[in-house]
Amino acid sequence: MTSVEHSPLTRKLSAFVALTKAELAVLDRLHKRRRIFRAGHDMVHQGQSAQTAFILYEGWVCSYKLQADGTRQIVDVQVPGDFLGLRSVLLRTSDHSFEPIVDIEAVEVRASDLLEAFAQTPRLATAILWAASRDEAMVVEHLVGIGRRDADVRMAHFLLELGARLALVGMGRAEGFDCPLTQYHLADTLGLSAVHVNRTLRQLRERGLVTFRDGHVRFHDHQGLVDLAEFDPAYLDQTGPLLT
Amino acid sequence: MTSVEHSPLTRKLSAFVALTKAELAVLDRLHKRRRIFRAGHDMVHQGQSAQTAFILYEGWVCSYKLQADGTRQIVDVQVPGDFLGLRSVLLRTSDHSFEPIVDIEAVEVRASDLLEAFAQTPRLATAILWAASRDEAMVVEHLVGIGRRDADVRMAHFLLELGARLALVGMGRAEGFDCPLTQYHLADTLGLSAVHVNRTLRQLRERGLVTFRDGHVRFHDHQGLVDLAEFDPAYLDQTGPLLT
DNA sequence: CGGGCGTTTGAACACCCTCAAGATGGGTGG
DNA sequence: CCACCCATCTTGAGGGTGTTCAAACGCCCG
Numbered sequence: 001m002t003s004v005e006h007s008p009l010t011r012k013l014s015a016f017v018a019l020t021k022a023e024l025a026v027l028d029r030l031h032k033r034r035r036i037f038r039a040g041h042d043m044v045h046q047g048q049s050a051q052t053a054f055i056l057y058e059g060w061v062c063s064y065k066l067q068a069d070g071t072r073q074i075v076d077v078q079v080p081g082d083f084l085g086l087r088s089v090l091l092r093t094s095d096h097s098f099e100p101i102v103d104i105e106a107v108e109v110r111a112s113d114l115l116e117a118f119a120q121t122p123r124l125a126t127a128i129l130w131a132a133s134r135d136e137a138m139v140v141e142h143l144v145g146i147g148r149r150d151a152d153v154r155m156a157h158f159l160l161e162l163g164a165r166l167a168l169v170g171m172g173r174a175e176g177f178d179c180p181l182t183q184y185h186l187a188d189t190l191g192l193s194a195v196h197v198n199r200t201l202r203q204l205r206e207r208g209l210v211t212f213r214d215g216h217v218r219f220h221d222h223q224g225l226v227d228l229a230e231f232d233p234a235y236l237d238q239t240g241p242l243l244t
Numbered sequence: 245m246t247s248v249e250h251s252p253l254t255r256k257l258s259a260f261v262a263l264t265k266a267e268l269a270v271l272d273r274l275h276k277r278r279r280i281f282r283a284g285h286d287m288v289h290q291g292q293s294a295q296t297a298f299i300l301y302e303g304w305v306c307s308y309k310l311q312a313d314g315t316r317q318i319v320d321v322q323v324p325g326d327f328l329g330l331r332s333v334l335l336r337t338s339d340h341s342f343e344p345i346v347d348i349e350a351v352e353v354r355a356s357d358l359l360e361a362f363a364q365t366p367r368l369a370t371a372i373l374w375a376a377s378r379d380e381a382m383v384v385e386h387l388v389g390i391g392r393r394d395a396d397v398r399m400a401h402f403l404l405e406l407g408a409r410l411a412l413v414g415m416g417r418a419e420g421f422d423c424p425l426t427q428y429h430l431a432d433t434l435g436l437s438a439v440h441v442n443r444t445l446r447q448l449r450e451r452g453l454v455t456f457r458d459g460h461v462r463f464h465d466h467q468g469l470v471d472l473a474e475f476d477p478a479y480l481d482q483t484g485p486l487l488t
Numbered sequence: 489c490g491g492g493c494g495t496t497t498g499a500a501c502a503c504c505c506t507c508a509a510g511a512t513g514g515g516t517g518g
Numbered sequence: 519c520c521a522c523c524c525a526t527c528t529t530g531a532g533g534g535t536g537t538t539c540a541a542a543c544g545c546c547c548g
Contacts, residue, residue, distance in 0.1 A: 065388045068474050073388040087381065090374045095381050095479040115370065122363060130334045136380050137331065137339050143387045144309045144317040147435030151536070182494060191391030196536055198496060230312050235339040395504075426526065437505055442528060 008081030008169040009055055013127045015168060015238055023124045026117050030055075033108040043098040043106075044085060051111050054084040059104030060180050064188065065096045074189040076139060077101075077162070077181070081169045086132050089114065102180045130237075137235045138165075146191045151200045154190050156229035159210055159217055164233050176210075176218035186212075252325030252413040253299055257371045259412060259482055267368045270361050274299070277352040287342040287350075288329060295355050298328040303348030304424050308432065309340045318433040320383060321345075321406070321425070325413045330376050333358065346424045374481075381479045390435045395444045398434050400473035403454060403461055408477050420454075420462035430456075 010027065013019060019027070034057075037043050043054070046065060056078050063084065064074040075096060078084055088094045089111040118125035138161065145154045162179070166172030183201070187194040201212050209225050211218045219225060254271070257263060263271070278301075281287050287298070290309060300322050307328065308318040319340060322328055332338045333355040362369035382405065389398045406423070410416030427445070431438040445456050453469050455462045463469060 065384070067388070067392060071392045073391040075384050075387060087377050087384075090370065090377045091381060091479075091481045092483070093478050093481075095384060115366065118362075118369075119366060122359065125362075126334065126359065133331050133334045136383070137335060139380070139383055139387060140309070140319050140331075140339060143319055143383060143390065144311070146387065146391045147317040148311060148315045184494080193537055194495090195497090195538080199536090202496085234337050235335075237335045237337075239336065428526080438527090439506080439529090440504055443504090446528085 007057065008079075008171075009057075011169050012081040013131060016130045017123060017127050019124065019127065023121050026121050026124055030109050030113055030117060031107050035106055035108060037100045037104050037106060039100050039102045039104075041100065043100065044094050044096075046094055046097045051089060053086045053089050053109045053111070053114065054098075054106040055109060056080055056082050056084055057105045057107065060101040061098055061104060061106075062101055062185060062189070063096050063098050072188050073191065074185065076135070076142070077185075077189065079162075079166055079169065080171065083128075083131060083135065086128075086135070101185065134235075134237055137237070141235050142189075151190070151192055151196060152203060153229050154192075155186070155197070155200050155204060156209065156225045157231055158186075158190060159212070159219075160225055160229055160231045161233075161236070163217070163219070164236055164238065168236075168238055174219065174222055176216060178215060179212070179217045180215055183212075251301065252323075252415075253301075255413050256325040257375060260374045261367060261371050263368065263371065267365050267371075270365050270368055274353050274357055274361060275351050279350055279352060281344045281348050281350060283344050283346045283348075285344065287344065288338050288340075290338055290341045295333060297330045297333050297353045297355070297358065298342075298350040299353060300324055300326050300328055301349045301351065304345040305342055305348060305350075306345055306429060306433070307340050307342050316432050317435065318429065320379070320386070321429075321433065323406075323410055323413065324415065327372075327375060327379065330372075330379070345429065378479075378481055381481070385479050386433075395434070395436055395440060396447060397473050398436075399430070399441070399444050399448060400453065400469045401475055402430075402434060403456070403463075404469055404473055404475045405477075405480070407461070407463065408480055408482065412480075412482055418463065418466055420460060422459060423456070423461045424459055427456075 010019065010024065043061075057080055059080070061078040061082075061084060062074045063076050063078065064072050066072045084098055084106065085094065088096075114128075118128075141157075141161070145157055149157065163172045163174075163177055166177045171177060181189075183197045184194050186192075186201075187197045190197065192200070204210050204225075205212075207224075209219075209221050209228065211220065225231070254263065254268065287305070301324055303324070305322040305326075305328060306318045307320050307322065308316050310316045328342055328350065329338065332340075358372075362372075385401075385405070389401055393401065407416045407418075407421055410421045415421060425433075427441045428438050430436075430445075431441045434441065436444070448454050448469075449456075451468075453463075453465050453472065455464065469475070
């Protein structure tokens with residue numbers, strides 16, 4: 001059980017409820033099948049029948065949808081403590097693919113196990129549903145960004161959100177965070193071309209706001225970025241001031 | 245109980261599981277507070293504390309987010325049988341607003357009632373989670389559309405999705421459907437300007453694909469639209485051929 | 489040393505936006 | 519019954535944000 005108590009998922013769920021020992025034990029029982037996936041090799045392909053989800057422990061993953069013309073849209077980026085495919089366990093086909101951005105460690109969870117755990121511990125169930133609701137709120141915010149924000153604001157908002165999410169699981173601070181994403185990932189996430197991502201990043205750097213380089217994001221003017229992006233972390237439902 | 249058996253929600257959930265009499269009874273017990281809301285007057289404002297959801301019975305609603313500069317992004321359009329605010333019952337603040345597009349009839353559901361119903365009837369709980377998963381899959385598809393599809397394809401895809409959703413609750417056919425949305429609604433939904441929506445609709449009309457006029461959508465070449473939009477309704481998880 | 493991946497920059501173009509003006513139609517009050 | 523108003527729809531012209539195409543550069547790795 002010791003392995004679970006300080007896992008990133010536990011840490012995240014603690015932002016919502018303090019889980020009891022019994023609930024942690026149920027969570028632990030979900031952790032049978034720990035697996036490694038290699039960077040760049042999809043874990044799940046869209047169209048495949050779903051019925052299984054994952055909890056990410058180590059590394060980064062992106063979930064995306066591919067279109068017939070070859071363009072792709074990254075829907076969300078997952079960091080340690082996040083669920084993968086929770087949305088589609090109940091749907092007949094997975095509506096998207098998962099690509100590990102680096103080598104990752106994840107735990108496989110079957111739909112049946114999950115529903116069983118729900119029945120046993122309502123409070124844990126509520127906590128997991130909270131996490132799922134939060135994930136959806138992030139997708140919604142992402143939608144708003146792509147629909148109504150210019151490239152620079154969109155980029156600023158995305159980097160700030162990532163920073164806040166990582167801070168919740170102890171992987172980021174106000175100064176910045178490590179980030180294995182390439183500019184192509186950013187492009188497919190933000191609905192831009194890679195070329196324009198590059199120009200946008202240069203502009204933000206020259207304005208003294210943030211640097212994205214060598215796998216590291218550094219906030220030079222955190223407040224300035226927040227002002228530019230009009231970033232309000234309320235939708236992340238992380239009450240306390242996590243990033244100072 | 246008779247009122248529930250043929251409600252649009254029941255009809256929708258039946259696409260997933262056949263509910264028993266006992267489960268229908270629990271669903272019925274959720275239906276205490278039936279209320280009317282007037283077109284154009286928001287039911288919920290973003291920032292307001294959530295804790296309550298609605299089931300839509302009659303009429304259309306859109307859920308949207310407003311930005312400081314006045315632009316708005318419609319995240320989703322709800323039609324009869326859809327939930328409103330299910331995502332945010334567990335979050336501390338509602339992350340968006342709801343505007344009835346016409347006068348509507350909806351039932352208020354408290355978070356506590358919902359969780360109680362979940363505990364009583366696991367199958368009903370699963371059905372409701374299925375509906376929530378399906379809603380999120382639609383938001384994801386919406387995100388992909390805004391991020392990676394041109395205006396005409398985006399429009400075609402949206403109209404086809406609406407048609408399929410309405411067909412599931414008996415309000416649409418292959419020829420078309422009634423639709424109270426204005427071109428401004430379409431613009432805020434698709435992340436376009438109202439002017440460009442107008443041009444896009446004209447173009448689709450002149451290509452003989454679809455007409456949007458006088459509150460009515462008419463598909464002139466349904467298959468042609470499907471081909472243009474590369475519309476694959478798998479993400480809606482409506483197994484049967486509903487729109488023929 | 490060659491090859492692949494990621495980054496960087498330039499030039500021309502396209503999609504979509506903004507601004508502006510007019511048309512249409514339903515509702516209200518004189 | 520007409521005049522007016524407002525919301526919605528429609529169309530034109532010009533401009534901007536972001537795209538595509540192209541080429542080069544640095545770097546890691548086999």
